[in-house]
Amino acid sequence: MNVIDLGTMAYRDAWACQERAHQEVLDGGPERILIVEHPPVITLGRRAGGERNLIASAEQLEKLGVELVQSDRGGDVTFHGPGQVVAYPIVRLVDHGLSVGGYVRILQEAVVEVLGQIGIQAHLEAGAVGVWIRDEQGVAAKICALGVRIRRGVSLHGIALNVRTDMGYFDLIVPCGLAGKPVSSVEKILRSATPSMDQMKQRVSMGLSLKLQR
Numbered sequence: 001m002n003v004i005d006l007g008t009m010a011y012r013d014a015w016a017c018q019e020r021a022h023q024e025v026l027d028g029g030p031e032r033i034l035i036v037e038h039p040p041v042i043t044l045g046r047r048a049g050g051e052r053n054l055i056a057s058a059e060q061l062e063k064l065g066v067e068l069v070q071s072d073r074g075g076d077v078t079f080h081g082p083g084q085v086v087a088y089p090i091v092r093l094v095d096h097g098l099s100v101g102g103y104v105r106i107l108q109e110a111v112v113e114v115l116g117q118i119g120i121q122a123h124l125e126a127g128a129v130g131v132w133i134r135d136e137q138g139v140a141a142k143i144c145a146l147g148v149r150i151r152r153g154v155s156l157h158g159i160a161l162n163v164r165t166d167m168g169y170f171d172l173i174v175p176c177g178l179a180g181k182p183v184s185s186v187e188k189i190l191r192s193a194t195p196s197m198d199q200m201k202q203r204v205s206m207g208l209s210l211k212l213q214r
Contacts (some may be wrong), residue, residue, distance in 0.1 A: 075147030083164030
């Protein structure tokens with residue numbers, strides 16, 4: 001499976017790359033995983049209740065340099081920014097014998113396995129999409145968000161794993177619409193032992209590739 005590192009790219013530009021890749025995969029081209037970091041951006045999913053889970057005002061977002069984008073992915077509101085590994089697998093679900101639910105679970109399990117490789121015990125939380133860890137108080141905190149779209153049997157969008165993300169940005173939203181649920185990052189857990197972004201990009205892309213091809 002081809003892995004393409006887009007570097008740092010604005011959300012809308014990366015979305016356009018996804019759309020082009022989606023058409024190519026739909027036409028029988030090679031499946032791929034797009035890896036990217038975004039400049040600060042808040043995205044609203046198709047299930048977001050308008051902007052009710054957006055805490056910050058338009059003026060605050062402008063002052064902080066945070067873009068606001070209405071996306072066509074599933075899920076609610078989330079934040080993307082520097083220090084976050086974002087992965088967009090563009091794959092034909094039928095080729096892997098996957099339902100939509102099965103595909104979502106594969107993505108989540110791949111992230112759990114990647115985090116386990118670096119010493120972080122992560123889990124899936126009943127009734128909540130994404131990947132979770134236990135914080136210092138034993139409370140479930142989301143470390144990886146997930147939002148996908150399946151169009152004509154081919155996937156778009158994907159996962160966002162907080163590695164060295166500035167967690168202060170999440171104060172601008174109710175992450176994923178889950179009030180009272182904290183968020184976390186690899187750096188918050190491992191501190192100085194946190195792998196580099198390049199290392200985490202490699203681990204995530206490899207983990208997703210292997211999991212999808214099993």
